Ligand code: HEC
């Protein structure tokens with residue numbers, strides 16, 4: 001009987017020790033770049049949407065193969081299965097008249113790089129890759145460096 005009680009007590013003590021070892025919620029309030037410190041079960045007031053930049057000035061690219069950002073407003077431009085307003089100006093056949101930059105030849109290629117006379121379906125939904133911009137502070141940090149910039153930095157560790 002005594003041994004049984006001893007076993008029960010030791011197992012209870014072991015369980016208690018385990019419970020204490022469980023990770024605890026840190027005292028620091030949860031912080032998310034988008035939500036701030038608002039608790040997950042509360043809906044914070046959303047910040048105002050920044051106005052889209054509409055300067056009509058083509059921006060430089062940050063890396064090779066980057067889809068250029070859209071330098072004009074695209075509000076109310078229909079872009080769905082029925083109509084593509086972007087192409088009304090950007091199709092190669094329309095560019096001369098509209099003054100818009102014609103879509104790159106890559107937009108007429110299929111995945112086998114065969115060029116066809118019509119826009120490739122995989123390039124139909126322009127805003128999948130091209131986005132308008134706003135002059136705002138970045139929400140999260142970013143230390144991206146384009147590969148050509150890495151190569152331009154002098155190789156310090158390299159022995160010659
Ligand atoms: C009314 C004509 C018109 C329509 C519609 C239009 N654009 Fe443009 N777009 C232009 C013109 C003109 C430019 C040249 C810069 C400028 O004047 O804004 C341009 C520039 C661009 C550029 C920059 C190209 C570069 O080389 O940097 C992109 C990307 C672009 N438009 C995407 C789009 C997308 C996506 C849509 C549809 C959501 C669209 N555009 C609808 C006229 C148009």
Ligand code: HEC
Nearest residue numbers: 065066067086090101102103104106123124125126128129
């Ligand atoms: C799958 C991604 C993707 C989609 C979808 C897409 N583009 Fe592009 N676009 C790119 C990339 C990447 C480039 C730059 C490299 C290149 O020329 O292919 C580009 C380049 C461009 C350029 C600049 C051409 C130049 O000569 O400087 C224009 C204008 C453009 N796209 C318009 C459009 C329009 C309008 C649509 C919709 C009909 C569209 N794109 C759909 C990825 C895309």
